[in-house]
Amino acid sequence: DTISIQIFVPRESLIMKEVIGEGEFGSVYKAIYQTRSGTEAEVAVKTMHSSHMLSNRDSFLEEAEVMMKLNHHCIVKLIGISEDSKGSLMIQELVPLGSMLTFILRHPDQVNVDYELPVWASQIACGMQYLETNKIVHRDLAARNILLATRHQAKISDFGLSRNLSDNKEYYMATKGGRWPVKWYSPESYNYGKFSSASDVWSFGVTLWEMYSYGQQPFGEMRGAEVIEEINDGNRLEKPDDCPVPVYQMMERCWEYDQNRRPSFSELYDFFASLTNYENVRDLV
Numbered sequence: 391d392t393i394s395i396q397i398f399v400p401r402e403s404l405i406m407k408e409v410i411g412e413g414e415f416g417s418v419y420k421a422i423y424q425t426r427s428g429t430e431a432e433v434a435v436k437t438m439h440s441s442h443m444l445s446n447r448d449s450f451l452e453e454a455e456v457m458m459k460l461n462h463h464c465i466v467k468l469i470g471i472s473e474d475s476k477g478s479l480m481i482q483e484l485v486p487l488g489s490m491l492t493f494i495l496r497h498p499d500q501v502n503v504d505y506e507l508p509v510w511a512s513q514i515a516c517g518m519q520y521l522e523t524n525k526i527v528h529r530d531l532a533a534r535n536i537l538l539a540t541r542h543q544a545k546i547s548d549f550g551l552s553r554n555l556s557d558n559k560e561y562y563m564a565t566k567g568g569r570w571p572v573k574w575y576s577p578e579s580y581n582y583g584k585f586s587s588a589s590d591v592w593s594f595g596v597t598l599w600e601m602y603s604y605g606q607q608p609f610g611e612m613r614g615a616e617v618i619e620e621i622n623d624g625n626r627l628e629k630p631d632d633c634p635v636p637v638y639q640m641m642e643r644c645w646e647y648d649q650n651r652r653p654s655f656s657e658l659y660d661f662f663a664s665l666t667n668y669e670n671v672r673d674l675v
């Protein structure tokens with residue numbers, strides 16, 4: 391927290407290091423950011439190659455604009471944007487352990503259903519509650535878009551599809567379909583292009599399923615159209631083997647067809663916070 395948000399970061403103040411991830415429009419690098427006051431901080435730099443800039447410049451800037459307004463320990467912080475000869479750069483807080491999904495797949499032995507998973511779930515719900523308060527729908531909540539700062543701090547990232555609701559309770563998006571993550575989407579989203587915090591709750595349920603199934607792909611190899619049919623028939627993802635029954639019941643409530651019957655993020659936060667008891671926390675210190 392030594393660096394304050396500065397909208398435009400001069401390219402000369404960034405020393406690029408290794409690639410730490412691949413985004414849709416360019417690589418993500420680790421970098422050193424030298425601030426004007428002389429302090430140095432490790433940051434993540436998301437690049438967008440200029441070949442994508444013509445068609446995607448607006449969405450890149452929109453993502454930055456949404457993130458700029460947010461300040462919460464469960465949400466990846468935006469430090470600023472920059473440019474170089476190859477395209478645009480988005481400078482973010484470095485979240486050292488990378489994607490939660492990759493971590494769960496690589497280190498299942500370090501991920502417990504009665505500790506790490508409910509801790510992360512409560513942190514995601516906490517960040518989502520903050521987004522809801524700020525009238526933002528995320529629209530791409532999934533295990534691949536949660537990053538881990540430490541084994542005990544999850545952060546929501548990837549605001550590429552997020553939208554500001556301004557004074558509305560929901561947002562309608564032309565159903566162009568295409569690259570929509572349908573397996574994570576609520577019926578009102580894929581049917582009517584309608585997005586709200588309640589549709590984010592549906593995606594939160596699918597994210598929980600990915601976590602408690604230790605990184606399995608929801609609905610396996612099924613195609614989007616088949617998944618939609620399953621949901622319309624009243625079928626839902628099954629309880630993962632290691633998932634406690636109360637947690638699965640909460641997932642099922644996130645997948646209520648009627649959006650008004652789903653739990654709120656504040657209820658989800660309370661539920662998962664209550665599962666992470668003090669005894670376990672003390673063991674870790």
Ligand code: ATP
Pocket residue numbers: 410411412413414415416418434436466482483484485486488489534535537547548550
């Ligand atoms: P997609 O839309 O396909 O999910 P994207 O273009 O939005 O991809 P990101 O998901 O933001 O790209 O980033 C890709 C990868 O880079 C992440 O999975 C993660 O491993 C790494 N990464 C992104 N941001 C950070 C960060 N702030 N700190 C550490 N690693 C990061």
